[in-house]
Structures are given as C-alpha cells and as structure tokens.
Amino acid sequence: MKTVFLYLLLFLAHTTVIWAQNLSFASHNSHASHDYIGINPTPETVAQYLSQKLPHTHNKHIIWTNTLVQHQSFADYYTFEQQYEGQKLYSSHLKITIDKKGYVVWINDNSFAVNEVRLPAPARLSTTEWDTEYLQDFLAQKKAIEKMREKVCLLDDKQQLHFAYLIYAQDQHEVANVTAYLFAENGRLYHSQDVGHYNHCQQQSTAALATAMVFDPDPLTTAQKVYGQNNQYKDRNDQDATELNAQRHQVDIEVTEENGIYWLKNDFIEIKELGSEPNIAPVQSSIPNFDYLRSNDAFEDVNAYYHANVVRNYVNSLGFENMTNQKLFIDTHALNGEDQSKYVFYGFDRHLYFGEGGVDDAEDADVVVHEYGHYLSDLACPGCNTDCGSNSERSALDEALCDYLATSYSRRNYDFNWENMFSWDGHNEFWVGRNMDNEKHYPEDVANSYYQTSEIFSAAMIDVWEVLGYETTDKILLGALYNFTACMNLAEAAEQIMLSDQLLYDGQHEAILYQHLSGRGLLNYRRPNAGNDTTVCLGESLTLGESVIMPADAELFWSPGLTLNDSTAAYPIANPDRTTEYIVTLRNPSTNLTYTDTVVVQVDYCLTSPVDTIxxxxxxxxxxxxxxxxxxxxxxxxxxxxxxxxxxxxxxxxxxxxxxxxxxxxxxxxxxxxxxxxxxxxxxxxxxxxxxxxx
Ligand SMILES: [Zn+2]
The missing domain is CATH 2.60.40.3080 (Immunoglobulin-like)
Incomplete structure (x- = not known):
C-alpha cells in the first residue's frame, strides 16, 4: 500500500502544469512577534494589525480578509487571505497565532507584495464568450465535465492582476480524477492541478447505537502473530479464515437510522460509494447490528467507520473539535484494485478512498488512522500541506505525523510489533510497510522518497511518546498542526513542536522534547553549551562557552553581564569577584523560542597556608x-x-x-x-x- 495525499490549490505542486504566461505564487515568510494585540481580538482588529505590520502586502484595493478563526484553550488562530474586490488572490494565505495573554506569537505568511500591483484591465473576452466558446471546447478536448467554479484573482509575474476562474472538471470515465484549471477571465490558462473527487451531498441524520465486529487494531497485533505464521494469518484474497475471523472484536458504534434501516453515517463521517471502481454499495442493516465476516465487503465499511469515529472522538476529547468538524466521506472499495489509499478534497467536502489490492486497506486501523491524520492536518491548517519545489519536505512531514498518530493509536493498547507501521496491510508479500523504530538522523537520512524521509520525524515523535505517553505527545503534535505551513521542512516543524508545548503546557516538556528532537538532528537551534563548572582564584579571568553552534539569524546573550567583557559574544571573558552562575541564552527570532545553558564559576581566595595575620x-x-x-x-x-x-x-x-x-x-x-x-x-x-x- 502506498498512501497518497492530493491537495487542492496553492503554490507549485505536482502534476501537469501548463504555463501560458508566468503565474506569481505568494512568497513564504514567517515572523515571530511579541506584539500585544489584546485578548480575544476581533478579526477586524487583527486585520488592522496585519496591515500595519506588513504594509507592503496591503493597499487601498487589496485588503486582508479573515476566512477562519480557530479558538483553542491555549491559543487563537486567525486565517486570512488577500482579496481584491471580494476575490481571493490565488495562493495568498496568512495565519496568525495569538496566545491567551493577547500577544502575537507567530505569523505564517504566504502573501504578495502589492505596492506595485497593476489593477485588472477590462477582459478582452466577455464571460459568456469565454464560457460558451472557449471553455466548452477546452473541456470537450479533455473529455471532462465542469463540476464547480470559483472566482478568484491572480497575479502574473509582471505584477498585473487578472480576474480568473478556478474550474473543477471531472473525468468523464473516472469520477475520482478531478483537475482544477485556473483561467484568467481573458481565456488564458495559467495553471492546472489534479485534485481528486468531488461530491457535496449532505444528509440529515438520526443517531442510533449499534453493535459491530471489527479488527482492533488488526488481526496480527491482537493474535500476536506475524504475517503467514504457520501458513496462517494470510490475506488469501480477502477470503474467510477461522484464525482471522476469530480476531474480530465486538464494539459499539453510533450509526444513523432512516425508516427502519441503519446506515454507517453520522454528521461527520459517512461510508459511501463515491463512484471510484469497484462500485459496491455501502452496507445497510435492518437491525442495529453490523456483524460480518472479513470476506464480506461490509466488513471493510464497518472497520473503517469504527476506527475513524474512535479517532475523531479522541481528538475532540483532547480539545481539537475544529479539526474534525467537516464532513468526511469514506469509500472502502475504491481505486480500481490498487494497493493504496488516498485522502482527497476540493470544494467543501473531504474524501477517503481505500484500495483493495493486497490486504484490503480498510481492514487495518493503521491505514484508517493514517488517512484520517491527513484530514486532521488539512482542517487544522487549510492550504498548508503543499510542497514547494523539489527540496521541500512538507509531504514527508504529513506522512510522518499520520504514521505517528496511527502508531500511537495502536501501541497504546498493544506493544506487540508496534514498530510495524501498517502491521496488517504491509510487512507481507505485498509490500514492506514502514518502520517506526529506527535510528534515522536529520538531515543525512533525507531520501528521494518522502516516505523514507518521513521515518526520521515519526520515529523522533515515538521516542517522545515513550517518555511522555500517548495523550500528552498526541496533544503536543495536534496543537502544532495549526502552525504547520506550506513549504515547511522537518526542522521547522520540530520548532513548532517546541512552540506547541510552550502554548499548551508552558514549556513543561521542553527538556524531553529537546533531547529527542535535537538527538535526531531535527532542531536547527541547539542548546548552547556554557562549558563545565569550574573554580578560579579571585582576580583570575576565564573564557566562558564551548562549541556554541549558532544559526545565522540567532541571537545570543549571557547574563549576568556585569563581570563579562562582552555579554553578546559567543565566548566572553569573565572576571567574577564572587561565585557566579552564568546563563547563556540562544534565541530563535522567528519563533521567540529560547535555549539556555548555565555554568557555575566558583571563586576562591586561594591563600595557600593557614592565615595567622590580618x-x-x-x-x-x-x-x-x-x-x-x-x-x-x-x-x-x-x-x-x-x-x-x-x-x-x-x-x-x-x-x-x-x-x-x-x-x-x-x-x-x-x-x-x-x-x-x-x-x-x-x-x-x-x-x-x-x-x-x-x-
Ligand atoms: Zn499518507
């Protein structure tokens, strides 16, 4: 199984890109700040602050518009986009984090400088001309059908604004293939990108309780067997086997009853046939009981539905309801027999597709929780899981956080072979799975495959998990998702883990997080080494500090400074007149995070013989x-x-x-x-x- 994350919108991404003329993408910056803005500010107050803080991104035509506010118990997150006449500037995105004391702690800024921007000229083609003649021809050639359109503005590399349309078009033959085309209003195509399936039906529901039989988390883990042991515990093309069916456990699930029929759906998760082959209708039952053997197609429906709901309820219990409040549709028999799963969204709906190649993906909680992790990451920071250029590690980061969440989910109940990521779906004749117990180190182990790269970060988080336990570590990771940004690398993400602990726990776990993230090479900012404690005679001087590694933009200072020749030098000369503890502090100006170390210099009077005179x-x-x-x-x-x-x-x-x-x-x-x-x-x-x- 391979998992694939496809993401709508923003920045340079994979797949077909057709350049008719150069499109400008927003530039990526982050700013730390300690500006006071007020407790629970209104979006208007924050917008006003942004226009003062980033004056080049704002003018009388192009203004910051709030699109999302996420209130958490530990911080508030405001998302903005630049708009011209009510239309979003394509690829602009800004997120600002404000702590509960009313201070701005972080600004993740993907914006355009707009001082020199030229406003749109009247379009050469009328909308109707473009739509009826040009677009219809274009879609006919592509054998595609328009499903949705969104009006936006785009900026070209000559600083010219254009009105534009994002057209979402579905392949006539495969509904899971959807492409977004960005057309200027004058008919010129600027950009295209695969985005996946679209479906926006929502239904009202009446909750009911039912019983069900599921693997939890998978048959190998609960039986404590390896794949194929004694020629048992094998997939055998999804057939029944006594030893596999014996690993099903009874659970309760919340379902929906409609006119005496029970369906696997609620307001937030729904099992559905989404149109990707094979077409298998979702299970329904006339009694509140979903007990199926594993060979039955209904079994995958029940398994995926159960685990997705358990994770959702758990994430909510940790206080992250705004990461789970969009409807998710799940098709457990999809992708035409491929051994992979994917999370896809565009428009307002999110979709999970599970393939049936090898072991059916939806039979393994590792796969379900992993894919659900992409959904959480997407809702925490819409528009953020986007690679930028070939060196980007953003995809690896999303894989890592999803693998971590899946491992945390199953390991909290079972330690057996916990390091096998995708315990049942992988580590078998079909594919090797991934390994969460490794010694990989950053950046040497960054590989061409972002799946391999992801193991550095996921294993580091599991190292932390072993010390802090699942709940605290999950919470720190989930809290950090709000500030994961497009184009981010693994080291920047590690800094956000540290910042999340600051916001959630007042930095209580800094030492543990530091030990494991830095131990993997994941923190650009290392704790400075103040040197070993020592003793000098009164009047002697000494040099403080040992191998202080400083990133280019770091700030470093020593205190107390009174007995130092230069308190901002990496290696200052000290001349203490009494025993003194010196603290060296390294500060990351883009997150305000600080790393410190101390050294004690004991000052002796150094008289050699017993004193007999005054x-x-x-x-x-x-x-x-x-x-x-x-x-x-x-x-x-x-x-x-x-x-x-x-x-x-x-x-x-x-x-x-x-x-x-x-x-x-x-x-x-x-x-x-x-x-x-x-x-x-x-x-x-x-x-x-x-x-x-x-x-
Ligand atoms: Zn994935």
Whole structure:
C-alpha cells in the first residue's frame, strides 16, 4: 500500500502544469512577534494589525480578509487571505497565532507584495464568450465535465492582476480524477492541478447505537502473530479464515437510522460509494447490528467507520473539535484494485478512498488512522500541506505525523510489533510497510522518497511518546498542526513542536522534547553549551562557552553581564569577584523560542597556608562598589571587630563578630563613598588600614 495525499490549490505542486504566461505564487515568510494585540481580538482588529505590520502586502484595493478563526484553550488562530474586490488572490494565505495573554506569537505568511500591483484591465473576452466558446471546447478536448467554479484573482509575474476562474472538471470515465484549471477571465490558462473527487451531498441524520465486529487494531497485533505464521494469518484474497475471523472484536458504534434501516453515517463521517471502481454499495442493516465476516465487503465499511469515529472522538476529547468538524466521506472499495489509499478534497467536502489490492486497506486501523491524520492536518491548517519545489519536505512531514498518530493509536493498547507501521496491510508479500523504530538522523537520512524521509520525524515523535505517553505527545503534535505551513521542512516543524508545548503546557516538556528532537538532528537551534563548572582564584579571568553552534539569524546573550567583557559574544571573558552562575541564552527570532545553558564559576581566595595575620582582600572591587571587602583573620579568632574612622580620626561605625570564619565578608553597601581608616581587631591582634570606596 502506498498512501497518497492530493491537495487542492496553492503554490507549485505536482502534476501537469501548463504555463501560458508566468503565474506569481505568494512568497513564504514567517515572523515571530511579541506584539500585544489584546485578548480575544476581533478579526477586524487583527486585520488592522496585519496591515500595519506588513504594509507592503496591503493597499487601498487589496485588503486582508479573515476566512477562519480557530479558538483553542491555549491559543487563537486567525486565517486570512488577500482579496481584491471580494476575490481571493490565488495562493495568498496568512495565519496568525495569538496566545491567551493577547500577544502575537507567530505569523505564517504566504502573501504578495502589492505596492506595485497593476489593477485588472477590462477582459478582452466577455464571460459568456469565454464560457460558451472557449471553455466548452477546452473541456470537450479533455473529455471532462465542469463540476464547480470559483472566482478568484491572480497575479502574473509582471505584477498585473487578472480576474480568473478556478474550474473543477471531472473525468468523464473516472469520477475520482478531478483537475482544477485556473483561467484568467481573458481565456488564458495559467495553471492546472489534479485534485481528486468531488461530491457535496449532505444528509440529515438520526443517531442510533449499534453493535459491530471489527479488527482492533488488526488481526496480527491482537493474535500476536506475524504475517503467514504457520501458513496462517494470510490475506488469501480477502477470503474467510477461522484464525482471522476469530480476531474480530465486538464494539459499539453510533450509526444513523432512516425508516427502519441503519446506515454507517453520522454528521461527520459517512461510508459511501463515491463512484471510484469497484462500485459496491455501502452496507445497510435492518437491525442495529453490523456483524460480518472479513470476506464480506461490509466488513471493510464497518472497520473503517469504527476506527475513524474512535479517532475523531479522541481528538475532540483532547480539545481539537475544529479539526474534525467537516464532513468526511469514506469509500472502502475504491481505486480500481490498487494497493493504496488516498485522502482527497476540493470544494467543501473531504474524501477517503481505500484500495483493495493486497490486504484490503480498510481492514487495518493503521491505514484508517493514517488517512484520517491527513484530514486532521488539512482542517487544522487549510492550504498548508503543499510542497514547494523539489527540496521541500512538507509531504514527508504529513506522512510522518499520520504514521505517528496511527502508531500511537495502536501501541497504546498493544506493544506487540508496534514498530510495524501498517502491521496488517504491509510487512507481507505485498509490500514492506514502514518502520517506526529506527535510528534515522536529520538531515543525512533525507531520501528521494518522502516516505523514507518521513521515518526520521515519526520515529523522533515515538521516542517522545515513550517518555511522555500517548495523550500528552498526541496533544503536543495536534496543537502544532495549526502552525504547520506550506513549504515547511522537518526542522521547522520540530520548532513548532517546541512552540506547541510552550502554548499548551508552558514549556513543561521542553527538556524531553529537546533531547529527542535535537538527538535526531531535527532542531536547527541547539542548546548552547556554557562549558563545565569550574573554580578560579579571585582576580583570575576565564573564557566562558564551548562549541556554541549558532544559526545565522540567532541571537545570543549571557547574563549576568556585569563581570563579562562582552555579554553578546559567543565566548566572553569573565572576571567574577564572587561565585557566579552564568546563563547563556540562544534565541530563535522567528519563533521567540529560547535555549539556555548555565555554568557555575566558583571563586576562591586561594591563600595557600593557614592565615595567622590580618589581611584585607578584594579592596579594588570594594572600591568600585562591585564586591565585598574580605578580611582574613587568624585561625580560631574568638571575636573580631571592624572599626571605621573618618580621615580626621572620628569613629563612625563598629561591627563585632563572634567566632568569625577565617574570611570575614564585609558588605559595604551601607557605607557612603569616601576614604576611611579601618581598624581590624582579632582577639589581641590589631592592624590598621586605609580603605576607599568610590561608590
Ligand atoms: Zn499518507
């Protein structure tokens, strides 16, 4: 089985691209910010903020328009597009994250600079001329039927705006093949892209409870067998086998009853024949019971429906309802016998197609949850799962998060062979599946196949899962999906995992996440190394820091800075006058995330032999108001006094110490600047000094 994600819209993507003239795509930037915008701002307030923050993306004709608001308990996400006269600028997309204290934390910006834009000239063809003559000829040649159209604006590389249409056309013979064509209003074709099947019927439903028999998660995992063991546990072209049917478990499912007939559908998930071959009608039952043997086509319907609903309810229970609130249609017998599954959407509906080549894909919860993961990612950030050019790792990232979710789903109940991703559908005579327990490292193990590349990130998340458990790790990953962007690479995604923990858990799991993501090479920002704790003698200096690796745009600083020659140097020189803990901080300016390390420098007075006379130490720092005066006393002194006189011999202050240590620390903060005569008395020994304090 191979899984395929096809995505409508935005940016340069796979499949046929016909260039009649160059189309401009929005440029990708991200900005961290710590601007205060207010708690729960209105979309209008946010739009106003954006036009000030990104003035080049906004003018009196082209304005930021809000299209989606996602309120979460830990942050709010606002999605915008640039519009001209109410029409979206094709490929513009902006998402802004605002924390619950009202601060902007992140702006994911795919926008056009519009200062120089030329407004559309009147079209040479009227809409009717274009539609009836040109478009109809074009579709006839393509053997396609128009299913939907959307009016947009496009910008060409000469900064000229055009009114345009996105036409969704379906192949006359295969309904799962749909292509989007972007035509300027003057009839010129700018872009085309495969998008898949379209269907927009929605039905009202009445909920009912039914029982069903399913694999959970798959027959090999629950039987603790490997594929083909003792010549059993094999697919055998979807036939019944006692050992396989014995692995079915009884579960409850929520279904819909219509006039005494029960259907596998609810408001959000529906099993349906979507028109892709083979055409097998969805199961229906006259009693609220869906008990079928695995050879029955109904079994795949029940299995896919059950697992999709369990994941959906679980994701909702974690607080991510806005990732599951669009209707999903599932066809469990599709793709003409291919051994693959795919998630497809355009328009407003989402579709899952499961192929039947090899093991029927819908019999394996790993496949169902994986494909459902694409749906979650799509709803969390519409328009974000798009590769940009050949070096992009965005597809690998989506595969990784889907594999992670599927593994987390089955491993939370069964540890047996958990590392086999697609336990039943893969790891057999049909295909090898994927492996979640690997030592892959970024970026060396980035491969041509994005499926292979994905194993770096999914395995890293499973490493985290082993420490934090499924619920916390799932939640951190799901929270990060809102900020996954088009064109993103795996390292940028790892930063978003760190940021998600900040927003959800106040950074509580930073150390664990850091250990595993950085351990895989996935964080561009490494924790700086402040060096090993050490001891110096008073007056000596030393160089701090060891192998501080800094990305080009990083900001680095040390504190406290008072005893450093340069607190922003990678390796500053320190001259501490007392034991000091130095903190080095590396900050990523595009996410505001910081990485820190500390080093303790202990300062000793380094007197070699037992003291038998009274001495004053540290007088120069005392003079500058930067350190204590240190008075060394003979060993076993019973009582010491410090008497301060002014320069004319008048007694000012007396301090008495019983059983003082050999190094008496005198903090002179209460003494005004001046020159003093200090008499030190230790039992019957006495000495007189002149000390000064400049501030
Ligand atoms: Zn996939």
């Amino acid at each position: 001495q004053l130490l540290n007088t120069d720092r005392f003079l500058k108001g930067r350190g204590d005066l240190v008075v060394s006393l003979p060993t076993n002194t019973a009582q010491a006094t410090l008497s301060f006189y002014n320069i004319s011999g008048q007694l000012l202050r007396v301090f008495t110490y019983e059983n003082p240590s050999e190094y008496l620390m005198f903090n002179g903060d209460m003494m005004p600047a001046g020159v003093y005569i200090l008499q030190v008395k230790a039992d019957d020994v006495r000495r007189v000094f002149r000390v000064a304090k400049a501030r």
